[in-house]
Amino acid sequence: MEKIANQIIKYLDDDRTSWDDLDRMRMNLGIQVLMHNIIMIGTILLIAHISGILWEAMFLLFLYGTLKMCAGGIHFKRSSFCLIGTGIFVEGGVFISKQLNTPLSCIIIIYLICLGVLAIIGPQGTENNPISPLLYEKLKKRTIFLVLIYMLGTIIIAVSMDIILYIPFIAVVFETLSLLPLHIKSRIV
CATH class of the missing domain: 1.10.287 (Helix Hairpins)
Known part of the structure; x- marks a missing residue:
């Protein structure tokens, strides 16, 4: 390249x-x-x-990418690892979202746990792309706002259409999990 x-x-x-x-x-x-x-x-x-999951994958990639721009998280150093990791996440995330059958109350609890984790340890920069102190608070607020919007959207759709849209939920859970390795690494070093 x-x-x-x-x-x-x-x-x-x-x-x-x-x-x-x-x-x-x-x-x-x-x-x-x-x-x-x-x-x-x-x-x-x-x-x-x-x-056969193009639209769901596009939706998940958009939601996850939007959240990742604010919250940061793990980045692979090699393009091939990034492609494989993101590909597995998107493809796997869509298939997981199709198999989930979790009550809305449990989804809301997990959303709130993820929100708490993201509020405490997010956003996370990387060695090559650290977050400046001036940008940190703005990104934290955006991250919290996005998670609340995803959760609210899930609740509104569940109540009004009687279906649970799991893709935003998957995006939030995976983004939360992607912050943990960087947080653990920063605590060890």
Whole structure:
């Protein structure tokens, strides 16, 4: 991906006058991240389409991704591990959500436990992407807000349509679990 990113930058700044070396490095990293995300999401959604769960996978990926942008959590250092881990989460999460038959009261209790955990230990940055103190409180509030919205949506749909939508619940539980390794690691070190 680095070679492709370098070619794109070379094409965009062929006379090497638009950007300095730092700008080129930032552009290179940004293009690599964009390419990684396009390939990862495309691959996951292609597999979901083949598995017959495309719409559910898109919904779960959107809800989880939105929450992860605020709460942070574990990030894999290699693209292949990220693809495999996220793919297993999305595919597995959809299949788990289809098999769940948990009463709404239990779902609400688990939502509240996850909310408490996220409020106490979230958000979590990584070595390569730490969270600045200025951004920390804003991200914490957004995380709490999103979990409350997901929980409220689940309750409203359960009461009004007499079905429990488990995908937002799965997104919150998995995001909560993804924060734990970083929190444990920070306590040990």
